[in-house]
Amino acid sequence: MKTNFVSSxxxxxxxxxxLMQMQTDLVxxxxxxxxxxxADTGLALGSRTGKLVSLxxxxxxxxxxxxSNGLVSGRLNATQExxxxxxxxxxxxxxxxxxxxxxxxxxxVATTAANGVLETMTAILNNSLNGEYxxxxxxxxxxxFKDFTTAVPATFDTAFxxxxxxxxxxxxxxxxxxxxxxxxxxxxxxxxxxxxxxxxPNWKTEWSNASDQKVVNRISLSERVESSTNxxxxxxxxxxxxxxxxxxxxxxxxxxxxxxxxxxNALSQVGAAIGRITSEQTQFGIAQNRxxxxxxxxxxxxxxxxxxxxxxxxxxxxxAATRVSTLLTQIETSYxxxxxxxxxxxxxxxx
Amino acid sequence: MSLSSALSIAQSALLSTSKQTSVVSRNVSEAxxxxxxxxxxxxxxxxxxxxxxxxxRSASEQLLRQYVSALSSSxxxxxxxxxxxxxxxSVNGVDNTSSPATLMGKLQxxxxxYSATPSSEIxxxxxxxxxxxxxxxxxxxxxAIQTFRAETDAQLGEAxxxxxxxxxxxxxxxxxxxxDMQAGRDVSDALDRREAFLKQIAExxxxxxxxxxxxxxxxxxxxxxxxxxxxxxxxxxxRTIVYTAGTDGKAVYIDGIPLAAGNGGNTSASGKISxxxxxxxxxxxxxxxxxxxxxxxxxxxxxxxxxSGANAAPGLFTWSPPPAALTAGTLEKGLAAGIRINPxxxxxxxxxxxxxxxxxxxxxxASGGASYTALLNSYGDRLSDPIAFDASVGIGSSTTVAxxxxxxxxxxxALRQTASYAAETKEALLTRTGETLSNETGVNIDHEMTLLLxxxxxxxxxxRLLQAVDEMLASLLAAVR
Numbered sequence: 001m002k003t004n005f006v007s008s009x010x011x012x013x014x015x016x017x018x019l020m021q022m023q024t025d026l027v028x029x030x031x032x033x034x035x036x037x038x039a040d041t042g043l044a045l046g047s048r049t050g051k052l053v054s055l056x057x058x059x060x061x062x063x064x065x066x067x068s069n070g071l072v073s074g075r076l077n078a079t080q081e082x083x084x085x086x087x088x089x090x091x092x093x094x095x096x097x098x099x100x101x102x103x104x105x106x107x108x109v110a111t112t113a114a115n116g117v118l119e120t121m122t123a124i125l126n127n128s129l130n131g132e133y134x135x136x137x138x139x140x141x142x143x144x145f146k147d148f149t150t151a152v153p154a155t156f157d158t159a160f161x162x163x164x165x166x167x168x169x170x171x172x173x174x175x176x177x178x179x180x181x182x183x184x185x186x187x188x189x190x191x192x193x194x195x196x197x198x199x200x201p202n203w204k205t206e207w208s209n210a211s212d213q214k215v216v217n218r219i220s221l222s223e224r225v226e227s228s229t230n231x232x233x234x235x236x237x238x239x240x241x242x243x244x245x246x247x248x249x250x251x252x253x254x255x256x257x258x259x260x261x262x263x264x265n266a267l268s269q270v271g272a273a274i275g276r277i278t279s280e281q282t283q284f285g286i287a288q289n290r291x292x293x294x295x296x297x298x299x300x301x302x303x304x305x306x307x308x309x310x311x312x313x314x315x316x317x318x319x320a321a322t323r324v325s326t327l328l329t330q331i332e333t334s335y336x337x338x339x340x341x342x343x344x345x346x347x348x349x350x351x
Numbered sequence: 352m353s354l355s356s357a358l359s360i361a362q363s364a365l366l367s368t369s370k371q372t373s374v375v376s377r378n379v380s381e382a383x384x385x386x387x388x389x390x391x392x393x394x395x396x397x398x399x400x401x402x403x404x405x406x407x408r409s410a411s412e413q414l415l416r417q418y419v420s421a422l423s424s425s426x427x428x429x430x431x432x433x434x435x436x437x438x439x440x441s442v443n444g445v446d447n448t449s450s451p452a453t454l455m456g457k458l459q460x461x462x463x464x465y466s467a468t469p470s471s472e473i474x475x476x477x478x479x480x481x482x483x484x485x486x487x488x489x490x491x492x493x494x495a496i497q498t499f500r501a502e503t504d505a506q507l508g509e510a511x512x513x514x515x516x517x518x519x520x521x522x523x524x525x526x527x528x529x530x531d532m533q534a535g536r537d538v539s540d541a542l543d544r545r546e547a548f549l550k551q552i553a554e555x556x557x558x559x560x561x562x563x564x565x566x567x568x569x570x571x572x573x574x575x576x577x578x579x580x581x582x583x584x585x586x587x588x589x590r591t592i593v594y595t596a597g598t599d600g601k602a603v604y605i606d607g608i609p610l611a612a613g614n615g616g617n618t619s620a621s622g623k624i625s626x627x628x629x630x631x632x633x634x635x636x637x638x639x640x641x642x643x644x645x646x647x648x649x650x651x652x653x654x655x656x657x658x659s660g661a662n663a664a665p666g667l668f669t670w671s672p673p674p675a676a677l678t679a680g681t682l683e684k685g686l687a688a689g690i691r692i693n694p695x696x697x698x699x700x701x702x703x704x705x706x707x708x709x710x711x712x713x714x715x716x717a718s719g720g721a722s723y724t725a726l727l728n729s730y731g732d733r734l735s736d737p738i739a740f741d742a743s744v745g746i747g748s749s750t751t752v753a754x755x756x757x758x759x760x761x762x763x764x765a766l767r768q769t770a771s772y773a774a775e776t777k778e779a780l781l782t783r784t785g786e787t788l789s790n791e792t793g794v795n796i797d798h799e800m801t802l803l804l805x806x807x808x809x810x811x812x813x814x815r816l817l818q819a820v821d822e823m824l825a826s827l828l829a830a831v832r
Binding site for chain 1: 460768
């Protein structure tokens with residue numbers, strides 16, 4: 001008579017096998033309950049593991065870009081603040097010049113004011129942030145604005161001498177008419193400041209070490225922004241020209257007309273300079289806005305990617321914890337049953 | 352029928368009962384031996400009163416065949432899974448933390464940070480450091496893969512040696528079966544031993560059996576190659592000690608025919624040897640090619656050109672042994688082991704910003720400004736541009752380097768996932784067939800114990816018979832005295 005036979009070996013090995021299986025599952029479920037992510041992402045995701053790695057990398061890179069944008073922002077803010085101060089200096093100088101023209105007072109007021117402007121300009125333009133000079137273009141390790149105190153008046157003197165044939169404090173200077181002075185200013189002085197191709201001494205040799213190239217930074221995956229200005233911008237040149245001419249060309253011996261010409265020219269240059277500085281400030285404001293909106297977009301993207309990554313590898317922690325406790329109960333039951341079944345033998349009943 | 356015949360019947364009953372008891376005791380002692388088949392004592396009557404006990408061995412050819420094939424399948428799958436798991440960990444690290452894909456992200460971040468403040472030498476150094484880690488991941492990954500291949504080759508050598516010795520043992524057991532059968536002796540023990548060797552052989556290669564009438568067994572592999580026929584066939588294998596990316600391992604020859612390697616995550620391989628061949632010749636070289644292509648992609652992206660865009664030459668990444676130039680879209684074997692950081696950049700990291708790694712003609716930052724960003728920005732752009740990859744490697748033909756590296760991770764994890772699921776299935780099948788086979792041919796101790804109870808009673812009864820007949824004869828003889 002044949003019934004379904006069960007061998008002792010099969011019974012005991014089956015019990016052992018189930019026990020091992022449950023213990024492995026327990027370890028896995030416990031890891032998932034504590035970390036909230038699948039225990040082995042490769043096994044759970046298969047080929048989508050590549051996507052998970054990409055997402056995590058994107059999140060890190062977006063975060064890195066947000067941080068680097070912070071650095072660029074800092075530089076923009078500092079430059080904006082410096083431009084503000086420069087404009088204030090220019091405005092004060094303009095009012096001093098206006099007072100000087102209208103009251104026809106002693107030229108020493110205008111000259112002192114002009115020297116003061118030049119000193120302040122140097123300080124502002126040689127501002128640095130984190131070891132980088134803000135107004136130097138890409139040559140950020142070299143101070144952009146030269147020290148002018150001795151060289152500049154000398155070049156003015158030389159230019160005056162070569163144009164008129166005598167020095168500023170020569171008694172013949174009283175013969176210079178307003179028109180002559182204006183010609184001198186527009187044909188000699190202005191090109192030397194504004195035109196880089198004019199022969200030395202010009203702006204690049206006497207005044208500025210700054211590079212013309214601006215620093216361009218990447219603020220998001222597809223956007224670039226110019227994040228620095230330089231001391232070679234038109235506003236700075238005109239302001240320097242006005243201050244330098246007011247400082248070096250005004251002497252007691254000159255005629256009232258000539259003095260008036262110098263002061264008027266300086267005033268108009270300062271006016272133009274203020275206009276240019278303001279427009280630069282606007283441009284920087286736009287750049288600052290662009291960085292802010294780029295940062296907002298980067299944050300939103302980062303959130304999206306983080307959520308996608310969590311979708312891929314996340315595990316419901318509550319469900320995992322429930323699974324752990326269920327498995328524990330199952331294992332304990334299985335221990336009890338195994339012990340009972342192994343004890344079941346007819347030998348216990350044979351006397 | 353006389354008293355003396357009753358006596359001799361009781362005597363033969365005692366003999367047969369003791370024989371049956373010995374069968375029971377043998378069964379009980381071997382109850383936990385998986386390679387033992389239950390013996391049954393079958394009592395048959397030859398002549399009135401004479402009993403013959405023959406020992407029957409319970410066996411099931413069909414179940415044994417199923418079990419053996421499941422064993423080959425499952426061993427191959429677990430070998431493949433273990434190999435793929437160890438390769439993944441050694442190349443990509445735990446949770447892919449040291450995979451080229453992740454480290455490339457770090458390089459991108461360092462480059463972005465450097466381009467925000469190009470005058471900082473510390474940030475320049477950090478870019479080079481990130482590149483160094485990436486290079487070392489590629490180099491070490493390459494080395495790990497080739498070491499793995501060499502170890503697999505050693506394992507193959509051991510497996511072939513073991514298989515050869517198992518076949519020799521099988522030969523001895525087979526001859527024993529034939530001679531026992533010829534002499535009419537009890538053949539069960541020899542059959543058990545032969546079956547045990549068969550199961551061990553099945554772990555290495557898939558086996559199909561054919562039994563002849565005289566008990567001789569013929570073994571063939573799954574695809575018909577002769578393994579054993581009256582004498583074992585030779586299995587030969589030449590070891591290769593050192594592996595590089597271009598090295599091909601030698602095949603395993605059974606009776607002169609090369610054994611086929613398996614393929615696929617749910618491997619078609621059966622038996623450990625096929626699976627090891629698959630790991631050594633298919634999986635590991637595929638991973639090596641992927642690393643080599645990643646290396647080539649990096650070298651290409653960071654190539655330095657003159658400001659006009661001409662004369663590309665190795666930039667941040669260069670490689671040490673020849674060839675002199677890399678072809679676009681073509682695999683270059685061994686590149687991942689040879690990729691290096693350019694010594695010029697190691698000496699002066701700011702060359703990344705200014706150009707000039709390959710000489711003065713390659714300098715982009717003509718004015719020498721410390722915050723020159725154009726070259727750094729262009730590297731950042733190039734990292735997000737797709738480049739051409741060799742389609743034969745199989746994980747993409749036109750994509751960015753970073754995506755290609757992620758695809759490599761996805762490929763190996765997909766393989767591991769398939770292998771893992773298949774391993775679960777095949778192991779479940781193995782367990783089930785093993786249980787069924789054991790239930791069919793194994794020993795149940797309780798069953799044997801109840802048989803023993805019956806045998807005890809029958810022995811008691813026979814002994815009592817003897818006693819009764821003895822008393823009867825004694826009383827008869829007492830009457831005649």
